[in-house]
Amino acid sequence: xxxxxxxxxxxxxxxxxxxxxxxxxxxxxxxxxxxxxxxxxxxxxxxxxxxxxxxxxxxxxxxxxxxxxxxxxxxxxxxxxxxxxxxxxxxxxxxxxxxxxxxxxxxxxxxxxxxxxxxxxxxxxxxxxxxxxxxxxxxxxxxxxxxxxxxxxxxxxxxxxxxxxxxxxxxxxxxxxxxxxxxxxxxxxxxxxxxxxxxxxxxxxxxxxxxxxxxxxxxxxxxxxxxxxxxxxxxxxxxxxxxxxxxxxxxxxxxxxxxxxxxxxxxxxxxxxxxxxxxxxxxxxxxxxxxxxxxxxxxxxxxxxxxxxxxxxxxxxxxxxxxxxxxxxxxxxxxxxxxxxxxxxxxxxxxxxxxxxxxxxxxxxxxxxxxxxxxxxxxxxxxxxxxxxxxxxxxxxxxxxxxxxxxxxxxxxxxxxxxxxxxxxx
Amino acid sequence: xxxxxxxxxxxxxxxxxxxxxxxxxxxxxxxxxxxxxxxxxxxxxxxxxxxxxxxxxxxxxxxxxxxxxxxxxxxxxxxxxxxxxxxxxxxxxxxxxxxxxxxxxxxxxxxxxxxxxxxxxxxxxxxxxxxxxxxxxxxxxxxxxxxxxxxxxxxxxxxxxxxxxxxxxxxxxxxxx
Numbered sequence: 077x078x079x080x081x082x083x084x085x086x087x088x089x090x091x092x093x094x095x096x097x098x099x100x101x102x103x104x105x106x107x108x109x110x111x112x113x114x115x116x117x118x119x120x121x122x123x124x125x126x127x128x129x130x131x132x133x134x135x136x137x138x139x140x141x142x143x144x145x146x147x148x149x150x151x152x153x154x155x156x157x158x159x160x161x162x163x164x165x166x167x168x169x170x171x172x173x174x175x176x177x178x179x180x181x182x183x184x185x186x187x188x189x190x191x192x193x194x195x196x197x198x199x200x201x202x203x204x205x206x207x208x209x210x211x212x213x214x215x216x217x218x219x220x221x222x223x224x225x226x227x228x229x230x231x232x233x234x235x236x237x238x239x240x241x242x243x244x245x246x247x248x249x250x251x252x253x254x255x256x257x258x259x260x261x262x263x264x265x266x267x268x269x270x271x272x273x274x275x276x277x278x279x280x281x282x283x284x285x286x287x288x289x290x291x292x293x294x295x296x297x298x299x300x301x302x303x304x305x306x307x308x309x310x311x312x313x314x315x316x317x318x319x320x321x322x323x324x325x326x327x328x329x330x331x332x333x334x335x336x337x338x339x340x341x342x343x344x345x346x347x348x349x350x351x352x353x354x355x356x357x358x359x360x361x362x363x364x365x366x367x368x369x370x371x372x373x374x375x376x377x378x379x380x381x382x383x384x385x386x387x388x389x390x391x392x393x394x395x396x397x398x399x400x401x402x403x404x405x406x407x408x409x410x411x412x413x414x415x416x417x418x419x420x421x422x423x424x425x426x427x428x429x430x431x432x433x434x435x436x437x438x439x440x441x442x443x444x445x446x447x448x449x450x451x452x453x454x455x456x457x458x459x460x461x462x463x464x465x466x467x468x469x470x471x472x473x474x475x476x477x478x479x480x481x482x483x484x485x486x487x488x489x490x491x492x493x494x495x496x497x498x499x500x501x502x
Numbered sequence: 503x504x505x506x507x508x509x510x511x512x513x514x515x516x517x518x519x520x521x522x523x524x525x526x527x528x529x530x531x532x533x534x535x536x537x538x539x540x541x542x543x544x545x546x547x548x549x550x551x552x553x554x555x556x557x558x559x560x561x562x563x564x565x566x567x568x569x570x571x572x573x574x575x576x577x578x579x580x581x582x583x584x585x586x587x588x589x590x591x592x593x594x595x596x597x598x599x600x601x602x603x604x605x606x607x608x609x610x611x612x613x614x615x616x617x618x619x620x621x622x623x624x625x626x627x628x629x630x631x632x633x634x635x636x637x638x639x640x641x642x643x644x645x646x647x648x649x650x651x652x653x654x655x656x657x658x659x660x661x662x663x664x665x666x667x668x669x670x671x672x673x674x675x676x677x678x679x
Contacts (some may be wrong), residue, residue, distance in 0.1 A: 219572070
């Protein structure tokens with residue numbers, strides 16, 4: 077029977093050895109387990125709760141567990157420092173080999189930077205944005221901390237094989253990133269759960285033109301539209317990206333030509349306006365022109381959605397010879413040390429700082445109220461993952477989501493604006 | 503903590519809208535401890551909720567309940583919510599509820615049969631949710647056998663330990679032979 081990418085992926089990993097069809101509940105073999113700063117819960121707290129009095133008795137395969145103490149480095153609180161110390165002890169006790177401890181950055185970007193997941197693998201993580209690995213044709217899926225405890229013990233986990241939605245993207249890649257606009261536009265048009273519990277498969281003539289950075293933005297945001305997987309086809313770009321990062325073999329997955337999809341969505345990006353999500357939900361989307369003139373206090377670029385090279389490059393390119401508007405706090409956080417280094421070597425950091433932007437340590441803090449709080453009545457436009465009420469502190473602050481170009485335009489104008497009206501070279 | 507799937511749950515309804523996010527359920531940014539979160543859960547939508555919710559109340563919500571992060575809704579059980587009945591749930595919230603044996607029920611049409619403050623009956627064995635005042639009812643989705651087993655074990659960590667011990671015992675018996 078013809079299969080979708082998700083059916084192929086889960087058939088390959090089905091412990092029962094049978095083909096997996098949408099709707100089936102299966103127990104799957106796990107290729108990799110990503111644990112970030114919550115790792116102490118599955119390794120320690122939940123193990124104790126379940127009755128293991130000395131913590132988790134083992135991990136099923138110490139070479140397939142990746143622990144990255146990301147999110148908040150340097151540690152921002154005593155509690156976090158104490159939790160990290162506990163995790164260091166647990167990692168050593170359990171014999172886990174891959175441990176990124178003293179390195180700020182977002183776990184998902186580091187998983188890509190260091191080639192820790194590969195096409196065709198089923199890789200789970202105790203973070204919702206683990207879904208971003210789909211950009212590299214890997215079955216990345218966020219799971220819960222209790223799920224992770226089960227995975228760490230057995231290297232297995234139950235899944236319901238998802239229905240699939242095919243998102244066909246046509247049109248041309250302009251000379252600036254548009255991935256954020258694409259996913260916001262889709263969420264606005266089809267709802268913030270249009271892929272609820274489903275697997276997104278990206279296809280169409282735009283896909284080969286999309287950079288790995290753009291694909292990771294689209295895949296990471298799969299969770300903002302409810303998805304279980306958000307998968308890109310394997311192509312030359314994927315191969316090239318991985319060649320420099322892993323020498324382990326892999327077998328990509330591809331859908332059968334006549335696979336069955338729950339729905340198909342088409343978008344020609346040439347006809348898509350710049351869009352933003354208004355407060356306080358991801359799907360509350362409108363063309364940027366509808367809210368142009370909204371005064372801003374803070375602008376941000378970063379996170380597992382938009383903290384990559386191309387997001388920072390467009391900001392640097394546009395800021396060259398310009399200034400951030402007086403009074404606007406423009407925060408930029410590279411997604412990882414490797415991304416930061418790439419930006420430094422390319423000379424992107426100097427024009428950012430010269431223009432008045434603040435470059436902050438890689439990590440998740442920019443996407444949460446950890447770095448750069450908002451006060452009552454303040455407005456922020458951000459290329460990060462979420463705009464829920466209180467996401468940046470005050471419940472009485474407004475957060476808009478936009479692409480890195482739209483955010484940079486707002487930072488220069490001091491108000492939300494169409495990038496074409498701020499940057500005449502576009 | 504396990505819960506009995508066969509017991510009919512009956513309680514007063516708190517009704518919420520669509521796409522209620524885990525940040526609102528767990529406002530851990532401002533209130534990092536469970537004791538603090540219990541006083542502030544869902545205040546983004548209903549400032550009086552945490553103050554007025556009573557043990558045994560039932561939370562009804564629209565589609566995509568628990569969207570956002572991979573954080574669980576344990577705080578809702580802590581404040582006394584006996585069941586969560588929704589049109590649909592975000593997958594990680596559903597996984598969390600299963601893995602932590604929280605009573606969550608998917609009942610498409612639920613928001614159309616019950617109003618705020620009314621009483622609702624959740625009858626998993628019969629596969630339906632009822633509004634006894636009006637007689638209206640909608641079907642709830644039964645869980646597959648594996649999920650029912652996890653719920654009966656008291657959650658996935660407990661289920662994992664049962665399996666680990668059983669395998670260790672079998673291995674020991676194998677070694678003796």
